Every structure is written in C-alpha cells, then in structure tokens.
Amino acid sequence: MQKEQFSPGGQSGEHAEWAGGLPGDHSSSVLVSPLVTRNDMPAPETGHLFADAINRLDQAMRYAHIDTEVLEKLKHPKAILQVSIPLRMDDGSLRIVEGCRVRHNDTRGPTKGGIRYHPQVNLDEIKALAFWMTCKCAVVGIPYGGAKGGVTINPKELSRLELERLSRGFIRQIADFIGPDTDIPAPDVYTNSMVMGWMMDEYSKIVRRHTPAVITGKPIPLGGSLGRDDATGRGGYYCIKELEKRRGWKASDVRVAIQGFGNVGQAVARLLHADGYKVVAVSDSQGGIFKPEGFDVPSLIQFKNESLRLKAVYCKGSVCEVVDAEAISNQELLEQDVDLLIPAALQDQITVENAHRIKAPVIVELANGPTTSEADRVLADKDVLIVPDILANAGGVTVSYFEWTQNKQGFYWSLEQVHERLQTVMVREMGAVFDLMDQHLTDMRTAAYVHALNRIGSAIEAQGTQRYFAENNQTA
Ligand code: NAD
Numbered sequence: 001m002q003k004e005q006f007s008p009g010g011q012s013g014e015h016a017e018w019a020g021g022l023p024g025d026h027s028s029s030v031l032v033s034p035l036v037t038r039n040d041m042p043a044p045e046t047g048h049l050f051a052d053a054i055n056r057l058d059q060a061m062r063y064a065h066i067d068t069e070v071l072e073k074l075k076h077p078k079a080i081l082q083v084s085i086p087l088r089m090d091d092g093s094l095r096i097v098e099g100c101r102v103r104h105n106d107t108r109g110p111t112k113g114g115i116r117y118h119p120q121v122n123l124d125e126i127k128a129l130a131f132w133m134t135c136k137c138a139v140v141g142i143p144y145g146g147a148k149g150g151v152t153i154n155p156k157e158l159s160r161l162e163l164e165r166l167s168r169g170f171i172r173q174i175a176d177f178i179g180p181d182t183d184i185p186a187p188d189v190y191t192n193s194m195v196m197g198w199m200m201d202e203y204s205k206i207v208r209r210h211t212p213a214v215i216t217g218k219p220i221p222l223g224g225s226l227g228r229d230d231a232t233g234r235g236g237y238y239c240i241k242e243l244e245k246r247r248g249w250k251a252s253d254v255r256v257a258i259q260g261f262g263n264v265g266q267a268v269a270r271l272l273h274a275d276g277y278k279v280v281a282v283s284d285s286q287g288g289i290f291k292p293e294g295f296d297v298p299s300l301i302q303f304k305n306e307s308l309r310l311k312a313v314y315c316k317g318s319v320c321e322v323v324d325a326e327a328i329s330n331q332e333l334l335e336q337d338v339d340l341l342i343p344a345a346l347q348d349q350i351t352v353e354n355a356h357r358i359k360a361p362v363i364v365e366l367a368n369g370p371t372t373s374e375a376d377r378v379l380a381d382k383d384v385l386i387v388p389d390i391l392a393n394a395g396g397v398t399v400s401y402f403e404w405t406q407n408k409q410g411f412y413w414s415l416e417q418v419h420e421r422l423q424t425v426m427v428r429e430m431g432a433v434f435d436l437m438d439q440h441l442t443d444m445r446t447a448a449y450v451h452a453l454n455r456i457g458s459a460i461e462a463q464g465t466q467r468y469f470a471e472n473n474q475t476a
Helices: 049-061 068-074 123-139 160-174 193-207 231-247 263-274 297-305 330-334 373-381 395-409 415-440 444-462 466-472
Strands: 002-005 036-040 079-088 094-105 111-118 145-152 183-187 255-259 278-284 287-290 326-328 340-343 362-364 385-387
Touching: 049 068, 049 123, 049 373, 049 444, 068 094, 068 444, 079 123, 079 160, 094 111, 094 123, 094 160, 094 183, 111 123, 111 193, 111 395, 123 145, 123 395, 123 444, 145 160, 145 183, 160 193, 183 193, 183 395, 231 263, 231 362, 231 385, 231 395, 231 415, 255 263, 255 330, 263 278, 263 297, 278 297, 278 330, 287 330, 385 444, 395 415, 415 444
Parallel strands: 002 079, 036 094, 111 145, 111 183, 255 278, 255 340, 340 362, 362 385
Antiparallel strands: 079 094, 094 145, 278 287, 287 326
16 A cells, blocks of 8 residues: 655745644644644544444445455555645745545546545545545446545635635645546535636646546536536435335425535435425534425525625525524434435434434435444434435536546536436436345445445456465466
C-alpha cells in the first residue's frame, strides 16, 4: 500500500513560515509567525467508522461466492494522501488547513468519490466513505472503484474568495493523485457545483489542457451533465417508487421525515411531494420542524435557499425559522411516528442508543452510513426494512459516471436521456438486490453487499488468487 505524508506547499511558497512537525504530528507543531494559525486540525483517527463499515462484509461473505483474499484486499485502502493546504485569508493572515484523499480500491476501474468540507472531517471517516464508494459503484454496476476526499474546515465561516482559494489549493496538493483515468472527485457535504468548477479549472491549468473528465458535478456550462444536481435524491426516489409498487402504497397515505435539507434531502422531498407523499418533518444542522398535515415542499425549499444571509456559497437560513410548524430536535425527527424515514445528512445518526425508539417501518438511507451496524441489529428485530446507502444513494455516482462518459466523448445527452438511464439502472439493481434477499433470506443491506462483493470479487479473482497461482505454477 502506498501511504504518503506530504509537507505543506510546493506551489505558493506561503508555507515557508511553517516550522512544525509533519502534518498529523500535532504534538510537535511550532508556530513561528503570529500570522500563521493552525486551528483546523482534523480530529485524531480514533473513530470506529471504517472498522464498522468493513464488519458488514463478514456477514455478506457467507453468501457471496468469492475467495477470502477479496475480503483481505477490501480491508486495506489502496492509497492515502494527507495534505496541509496554506490558505491566505482575506485579512492577509495565513491559515493551514488539513485535507486528505483516500483511494480505496481500483480493481474495477478508476476510483470515484466526493470531496467533503466539514469541521469534523477525519481520516477514519474518509476511509469509510471511500470503502462505501467501492461497494456502491459495484452495486450499480458502473466501472469504478471507490475514493473520497475531505478538508477539515467549516466552509460557512469563509468568504467566497477564501473558499475559492481553498478549493484551488486543495487541488494543487492532490493533483498528482487524481486524474480522469485514475481518480475522479465529485461534490459531497458542503461542496457544490461551483466548487467542482474551480477544482476542474485548477487541475486543467496544472496539466495545461482542458480536462473536464477529472471531476464530476460541475456546472453545466463547464461540462456538467444535465440531471446531476438532483441525481442522488432522484435515485432514492426511484427506489421508493419500486417499494411503492411492491408494497402497494398509496402516496398520499405515506408520511415522510427527512433528516438533512441540502442537495439530497431537498431533491427527494421535492419529487415525493410532487407525487402526493406527505413530507411531515425535515431538519438541517440547526434543528427540525414538524407539520402533521405535510409541508408545501417547493416553498420550504425556496425559503431555505433564498435567505439573504449568505456567506460564501452556502445558505445560512435554517428550516427551523419556518414559523407555522412545530420545532423539533434532530433526534426527535428520527423518532417521529412516520411511514418512511430518510436520513440525508451525515453518518452515525441511527445508533444503538436511539434505534429502539425509531417508529418508521421503512428507512431509505440517502446519507452515507447513517445507521451503525449495532443499530441495524436492533432495527432488524423490529422488522424495519432498510434500503441501504450503497444502493439508495447510488444515483449520484451513476449520473457522475454519465457526466464522465459525456466529457470523454464530447457528446452531451438530454435531461430525458439522463433520467431514463438513471431509472433503468436503479430499477434493475433494486430488483437484483430484492432477488438476492429472497434467495438468501437475508436483509436488504446484506443482499446489497453480496451483490457488490460478487462483482468486486469476480474482478479481483480474474487477476488470480492463491488457488490459481498454487494450482497453475507449472503451466501458467
Ligand atoms: P449538503 O451539504 O448539500 O447538505 C447537507 C445537509 O445536512 C444540510 O441541510 C445540513 O444543514 C444538514 N446537516 C448537517 N449536519 C446535520 C445534523 N447533524 N443533523 C441534521 N442535518 C444536518 O450535502 P448533500 O450533498 O445533500 O449530502 C447529504 C448526504 O448525502 C451526505 O451523507 C452525503 O455523503 C450523501 N451523499 C451525497 C451525494 C451527492 O451527490 N451530493 C451522493 C451520495 C451520497
């Protein structure tokens, strides 16, 4: 495994003021200039998220017909790059911001995964997110492996210019690690199409050629795909429509709670509302709101996004400010008496502490990793159906793949083509996962991992395992 620890800089010379230890060696850092602040340290890598994510494979291995070497390979990310980004602030001061990029596995193709900006980003989390990307790309059968990137920053505290400098600075640091045929980033929490556009432009400058296929989720005029903006929410919506068919739901009878009201949460809320579903509870990082008769989702989205209190490119308005609704906490949102719960914010939201209080009989995971494996067991005992993240939120990476193929061909599709092809993929793979559930009499998450493992495993086995080499050393 390649593991690289980069010292800051190379491009700007700003890092000359830095005299601390290696990034990550926080104990020995020394600040030599009052202009330098180093307050964006990632949380130490003590998390359990990656280990918890990998644990899920053990159960799926019982049903997947693959060599145990496959499991061993998936337990170790292929490469990890940690960087320190020198960020010149508007007031002239210098701030050093930590970031990383993890490439988990590239057996099935170039690695693919978003870049997250969040104050709590840490390496353990990014490793888990990269692993889920490997599985997700396999579940929907697209020719990619998994990756993820993160920058430990609260982007809402930055001006637009600071945000642009940070985004370009991060790309300068990871430029040798990514590329249209090696590793292709995309948006994630608190990064959006404008950020992707800056990143693509910076990469193109470094390699001295226009390279739209290095990143997806770009603005349309810069080579983005129609339909990428709401693809994750729409993919989840197609999954819900499949459930509707199988369970015979009447849309207007289904009460929905959505945690997280950003790109993904808003998109799925809008589509469900247009179909007659009752969106009765939503929340964001400030808290939640509840209205038993259901929200008028388009005006809620307009309220959230048209807040005049904008800093950087983020909306700072919160759904909590909607007055004709009951204020609830994020915890209460998860525990509402609803028919369908959609976590669309962050990981680790449904845990062993609150799982027994969850009342929704169906959970569609649009966030990555919202349910811990311990919570899974509690929910299984209560017969809760969970459409797992690696299937439910795969619409985003699927349309990212469409964007990448369009960039490579220089030939662009209509919105209808994108929607139709996305629906085909989601319905096909949802059906395949249901078939595996029936075949192995198992839960949907395990079935989705079996589906992913079969695809990843056959690719890894095609390169040869111990059995092949031991049996063929005479005749190969
Ligand atoms: P976003 O930044 O657009 O929105 C995130 C939302 O979550 C915001 O409304 C924010 O206020 C809210 N939030 C943050 N912390 C919260 C908390 N503790 N409780 C409740 N709400 C909270 O991000 P997004 O792109 O919508 O991503 C949301 C989730 O979907 C993430 O888990 C992400 O990894 C996953 N996802 C996103 C994509 C994509 O295409 N954007 C694809 C696959 C998966």
